[in-house]
Amino acid sequence: MDPRGGCTRVPGIGSDWEQVRALIAGDRAAFAQLFRQHNAAMVRVATGITGSRAVAEEVTQDAWVAVLKHIAGFEERSSLAGWIFTILVNRARSRARVEGRSVSFDAGGEDNSLAAAFDGRGHWKDTPALWEEITPDRIVAGRRMLDVVTAAIEALPPGQRAVMVLRGQQGLEAEEVCAILGINEGNMRVMLHRARLAVRAAIDRLER
Amino acid sequence: MLGLNCKQVVARSSALIDGELPFWEALQLRLHMAVCKGCTAFVHQMRVTRSLTLAAGQGSPDDDAALAAVLARLASEGRDAG
Structure with a gap:
């Protein structure tokens, strides 16, 4: 576990290069592995940007084709995952622009999602309870909890959604997430926190 | 309650679990949580x-x-x- 993101570590440059060499050599198994590692996350990020799952799937397919066409030009300025998501986000934003959709990754104004939870002195009005019903066994036993989490992530604004997927699910380094989305680190942390608050609220509703 | 109130702890909770808070700030949060069940649960x-x-x-x-x-x-x- 990565203490910062709770994620499996992004492959280092060494293993990236092994994957890159295999892709250049036309190794289908290596491509399939890379595809399964990132495709679903790419569709989730692109859906947030384009506003349409169908368009996102097209954009993601285009991005994969571009990745394979240009893989020989990959340089170690980013991780392979960072490079792939940069291609994806650029294509998704271009497509959104063509369709007249304006996408901003700004953190926006103040978050008020928990405004009613505190009294005037900033103390809890209703004390949160431990989620004693959520155990690893229950999570493994049923997809329902994970479906709720996925639905909550899909309901996030594009920036929060992208940060949650890239940082919270794919385990990209903070600097890479900022570079891909063109945001600063402070904004990224605010968006990650707000995204987690929204997902936490969805789980809490299920628990009550 | 020991420097920080619950709202301030909540605002720093992501940074705390991601290990991104400076030592003294993390210590302040942990001191608060030691006496606050609500923030511990949160x-x-x-x-x-x-x-x-x-x-x-x-x-x-x-x-x-x-x-x-x-x-x-x-x-x-x-x-x-x-």
């Missing part, structure tokens, strides 16, 4: 949220069909180019 909830977010991102049953579509497109574009 930070626990945020940790569970982080774990469930990670678990929800693992793979997708649609991957195989999408992979086949990309490979078919590459084969088709290769033929067109040739």
